[in-house]
Amino acid sequence: MTCNMILCGVGGQGVLSLAAIIAKASLSSHLNVRQSEVHGMSQRGGEVLAHLRISDGEIYSDLVSYGTADLIISMEPMESLRYLEYLKPDGIVVTAAEPVVNIGNYPDLEAVYAKIAAVSGSLCLKAEALAEEAGSKRASNMVLIGAASPYLPTDAESLKQAIRDTFAAKGESVVETNLKAFEAGRNHQ
Amino acid sequence: MERVLLGDEALAQAAIDAGLSCAYGYPGTPSTEIMEYLIAHSAADGFKAMWCTNEKTAYEEALGASLAGKRALVTMKHVGLNVAADAFVNSALLSIHGGLVMCVADDPGMHSSQNEQDTRALAMFAKVPVFEPVTQQQTYEMTREAFEVSERFGVPVIIRMVTRIAHSRASVRTAESRPQNPLDKSTDRPGWMLLPATAKRNWARLLGKEKDMIAFAESSANNRLNLVAGSRLGIITGGLGYNYFKENAADLKEEPSHLHIGFYPLPAALIRKLYDSVDEILVLEEGYPIIEEKLCGILGAGKPIHGKLDGTVVRTGELTPDNVREALGLPKRPHAAIDVSDVTVPRPPALCKGCPHADSYAAIKAALKDFPQSLVTSDIGCYSLGALPPHSAIETIVCMGASVGMAKGASEAGLYPVVATIGDSTFLHGGMTALLDCVQNNPDMTLVILDNSTVGMTGGQPTMIPSSRFEPLIRGLGVDPAHIRTIVPLPQQHEKNTEIIKEEINYHGLSVIFSVRECIETAKRKARKTK
Ligand code: SF4
Numbered sequence: 001m002t003c004n005m006i007l008c009g010v011g012g013q014g015v016l017s018l019a020a021i022i023a024k025a026s027l028s029s030h031l032n033v034r035q036s037e038v039h040g041m042s043q044r045g046g047e048v049l050a051h052l053r054i055s056d057g058e059i060y061s062d063l064v065s066y067g068t069a070d071l072i073i074s075m076e077p078m079e080s081l082r083y084l085e086y087l088k089p090d091g092i093v094v095t096a097a098e099p100v101v102n103i104g105n106y107p108d109l110e111a112v113y114a115k116i117a118a119v120s121g122s123l124c125l126k127a128e129a130l131a132e133e134a135g136s137k138r139a140s141n142m143v144l145i146g147a148a149s150p151y152l153p154t155d156a157e158s159l160k161q162a163i164r165d166t167f168a169a170k171g172e173s174v175v176e177t178n179l180k181a182f183e184a185g186r187n188h189q
Numbered sequence: 190m191e192r193v194l195l196g197d198e199a200l201a202q203a204a205i206d207a208g209l210s211c212a213y214g215y216p217g218t219p220s221t222e223i224m225e226y227l228i229a230h231s232a233a234d235g236f237k238a239m240w241c242t243n244e245k246t247a248y249e250e251a252l253g254a255s256l257a258g259k260r261a262l263v264t265m266k267h268v269g270l271n272v273a274a275d276a277f278v279n280s281a282l283l284s285i286h287g288g289l290v291m292c293v294a295d296d297p298g299m300h301s302s303q304n305e306q307d308t309r310a311l312a313m314f315a316k317v318p319v320f321e322p323v324t325q326q327q328t329y330e331m332t333r334e335a336f337e338v339s340e341r342f343g344v345p346v347i348i349r350m351v352t353r354i355a356h357s358r359a360s361v362r363t364a365e366s367r368p369q370n371p372l373d374k375s376t377d378r379p380g381w382m383l384l385p386a387t388a389k390r391n392w393a394r395l396l397g398k399e400k401d402m403i404a405f406a407e408s409s410a411n412n413r414l415n416l417v418a419g420s421r422l423g424i425i426t427g428g429l430g431y432n433y434f435k436e437n438a439a440d441l442k443e444e445p446s447h448l449h450i451g452f453y454p455l456p457a458a459l460i461r462k463l464y465d466s467v468d469e470i471l472v473l474e475e476g477y478p479i480i481e482e483k484l485c486g487i488l489g490a491g492k493p494i495h496g497k498l499d500g501t502v503v504r505t506g507e508l509t510p511d512n513v514r515e516a517l518g519l520p521k522r523p524h525a526a527i528d529v530s531d532v533t534v535p536r537p538p539a540l541c542k543g544c545p546h547a548d549s550y551a552a553i554k555a556a557l558k559d560f561p562q563s564l565v566t567s568d569i570g571c572y573s574l575g576a577l578p579p580h581s582a583i584e585t586i587v588c589m590g591a592s593v594g595m596a597k598g599a600s601e602a603g604l605y606p607v608v609a610t611i612g613d614s615t616f617l618h619g620g621m622t623a624l625l626d627c628v629q630n631n632p633d634m635t636l637v638i639l640d641n642s643t644v645g646m647t648g649g650q651p652t653m654i655p656s657s658r659f660e661p662l663i664r665g666l667g668v669d670p671a672h673i674r675t676i677v678p679l680p681q682q683h684e685k686n687t688e689i690i691k692e693e694i695n696y697h698g699l700s701v702i703f704s705v706r707e708c709i710e711t712a713k714r715k716a717r718k719t720k
Contacts, residue, residue, distance in 0.1 A: 010536065011538065020358075023193065023358060024193070027193060027360055032359075032360070033193070033358070033359060033360065034357060034358070034359050035357060035358040035359070036353055036356065036357040036358075037356045037357070037358075038300050038301075038352065038356060039218055039219065039221075039222075039301070039356055039648075044538035044539055044540065044541065044571065044574060045536075045538055045539045045541065046536050046537055046538035046539070047535075047536045059359075060431075060432045060433075060435040060436045061429075061432045061433055061435075061436040061510045062353050062354070062357040062359075062429075062432065063353065063433075063509055063510055064510075065436065065509075065510040065511055065514065065522065066511045066521065066522060066524055067521070067522030067523055067524035068522060078532065078533055078534075078536075079536075081527075081529040081532060081533050082529075082533050084524065084525045084527060084529055085524050085525075086524065087524055087525035088524065088525065089523050089524065089525055089526065091525055102536070102539065103534065103536055103537075105534050106534070107531070107532045107533070107534060108532070111531070111532050112532045115527060115529050115532050118527050119525060119527060
């Protein structure tokens with residue numbers, strides 16, 4: 001079993017912590033993990049891409065190959081389409097619906113949504129709104145993990161434990177907010 | 190013990206476990222996290238780790254530690270080695286005593302760099318051995334071995350990292366740690382002095398060591414040859430070429446023979462063995478076609494050698510599992526077939542909202558607006574993003590500190606007005622010496638030091654000196670105090686700032702303007718910490 005993921009969004013949105021939590025949960029489930037990130041110049045409000053590979057066998061490449069991603073998890077709708085070349089023909093896109101419009105020529109949002117809907121099985125949810133309901137907009141990455149959780153090779157409990165471990169230092173209420181956000185994503189239809 | 194580490198962190202942990210005493214570096218993507226990890230662990234583990242003014246000073250400090258018998262690590266990005274090159278190349282002739290390991294992180298694909306130079310080339314030039322890991326686990330093991338090799342051969346040793354190892358996480362098993370070396374000053378005095386007489390002796394000695402190091406490379410477990418009986422194709426992998434070859438190997442109809450090179454100098458006998466047993470060779474190496482050029486030479490005689498030089502492998506950018514797949518002659522895999530070209534546009538990086546640099550650039554542009562011709566030189570840092578719209582404020586980005594010297598030269602050649610822009614940390618790193626040149630000749634130029642009180646691009650490392658000490662420093666260098674000015678880059682100060690810059694442009698001599706406001710990201714991080 002190998003599960004390949006593309007995790008993407010805009011610099012500063014929390015793509016890397018999203019990747020870190022899935023990686024952590026997978027490791028605690030005794031799976032092998034390779035997670036590749038890009039730091040530096042590209043983080044300044046530009047497009048951000050992380051590759052995450054999870055397997056019960058040996059993983060050679062840190063990068064996902066074209067046509068082999070099972071899942072694209074995106075913090076931003078247009079970004080969710082940027083890396084479709086990586087997606088398997090039957091792969092799934094899980095993305096936040098709220099756009100980040102920090103460029104002048106952002107495409108027509110309805111057209112973006114239409115393309116996302118064209119990927120069968122895709123999920124485009126108001127992650128930021130759901131996170132806000134759960135207690136904090138900043139937890140929208142947890143909403144996405146929740147929404148993607150049925151497709152991940154780890155169970156919900158190990159994901160929740162990874163969330164607890166990650167936010168423990170920030171106090172119980174931050175942990176609660178993030179867990180709630182996770183549940184909101186998981187229960188989203 | 191097993192833990193999840195970035196490649197950079199695995200390297201740092203290995204150095205600690207190898208008995209590291211002193212670590213020096215300058216921040217630069219993708220190497221920064223090594224020193225950050227070391228600094229965080231230095232107090233508890235009882236060693237010294239610190240940022241330095243530049244890569245050259247860092248390297249020289251490590252040399253001192255080695256002379257004292259202690260193990261030392263130096264960290265930098267690939268272009269940092271150009272700055273440290275004088276110390277580095279000469280140090281190969283020294284009698285390295287305590288293990289001296291330098292990690293240089295290359296950035297093929299230029300994710301966050303101005304070029305994609307290959308550190309192996311500089312290492313070969315200096316005749317210094319190189320380890321090149323392909324996994325985080327191997328990064329750990331090779332770093333430990335690198336200290337041993339350094340002490341065994343009495344040479345500095347390089348670990349060449351690349352972005353995809355440095356910034357990729359995997360779980361790493363660490364081994365038992367080794368105590369630090371005792372203080373033990375080198376007794377080989379001529380081995381540390383490069384006078385012509387001693388340097389001649391030391392150079393001959395280095396050439397002698399080279400033979401031993403090649404012999405070591407032939408039998409190193411890091412250079413593995415797998416000869417497959419009857420195979421026509423031989424693959425040589427270097428660096429991440431290994432991972433991408435392995436990723437695709439199962440799809441090949443015929444198993445090729447394979448030599449992986451993880452330790453340099455090149456194992457010539459192993460290469461010869463592979464060559465003799467196959468009909469043609471494909472070289473898959475991350476970076477410059479260094480192995481390939483050695484194989485082909487100028488004459489290109491012999492069996493066909495494929496790789497970057499004949500176009501089988503892409504010549505620029507980093508290797509990927511996909512371009513290696515293509516080089517192996519394997520078909521593309523099908524992927525989700527939806528055309529999204531009409532709904533995706535590039536999202537280039539930009540200065541953060543509220544960044545002080547944006548206000549500095551706005552004022553500089555306003556001050557220059559009425560001149561028919563002008564030049565704004567710039568430098569390496571977040572403020573390089575001033576090259577892009579909506580700022581489009583700067584015209585040169587070359588290397589750390591170049592903005593100052595280039596402004597001087599352009600002004601002396603006759604351009605007017607000339608404004609140089611440089612960050613505080615970059616100025617201390619490489620701009621200060623050029624400013625001394627300016628003080629000598631008083632060129633008609635205005636230097637704007639963008640003082641955001643941090644190394645912003647790499648995540649907010651502290652600058653060598655606080656803002657308050659900058660002005661005395663510039664005065665001390667001899668700049669006329671009447672033409673040292675300070676502005677606060679804020680939108681509400683725009684008119685005032687523009688006026689001040691104009692005044693200094695109208696002064697036909699050297700001016701230095703400090704544009705002082707803290708990086709908002711660093712300020713936020715500090716606020717979070719004190720909360
Ligand atoms: S990190 Fe700091 S210096 Fe860099 S763009 Fe953001 S605010 Fe400006």
